[in-house]
Amino acid sequence: MTGLDDEGEDVLWNLTATGPAERSQRRRAVRARVEVPVTMPWSDGMLSGHTVDLSEAGLRALVDGWGLPPDNGAKIQVGVDLRERTVHLRGEIVRQTVQGPRWLLSVRFLDVPEGDSDSLRRRVFQALREERAAAE
Incomplete structure (x- = not known):
């Protein structure tokens, strides 16, 4: 039962868990596990792969x-x-992990234009809705 008991001087909340505990997000931007294609010019060539997770502030890509x-x-x-x-953004490598012939790159976006930020946020929330629907 959830409710408020305020008959005395002290206020007492009565709470009941309504579902399993979930990890909280302690980030400025919400991120989602979503796989979308990415490209990154690098060393006179082009790296290509897909995101592991994405937010309006950055991504992890394999x-x-x-x-x-x-x-x-x-x-x-x-x-x-x-x-x-397709959005084209400037970023900074935060972390990289070599996994054989593949690299896991964490990128923080720099100076994201508002329209691109809106597009990223829309895609993130779409992925979260899809994930929640699949779990039900």
Whole structure:
């Protein structure tokens, strides 16, 4: 039972769990596990792959690597295919992990234009709705 007991001087809340505990998001931007194509020009070539998760503030992407991976702090251009359109953003490598011939790159977006931010947010919330519907 959920309710408020305020008959005395002290206020007492009576709470009941309504479902399983979920991880909270302690980020400025909501992120979702969503797989969309990405491209990143790198070292006279083009890295291509897909996102592992996405938010309006950045992404983690698994790309086919070759040569040396970008260092943390490296500035990079990122193309993200959101179905309705592709956004081209400036980013900074936050972390990289080499997984054999593939690289897992964490990228923080820099100076995202408002229209691109809206498109990213729309895609993130669409993925969250799809995930919730699949779980029901």
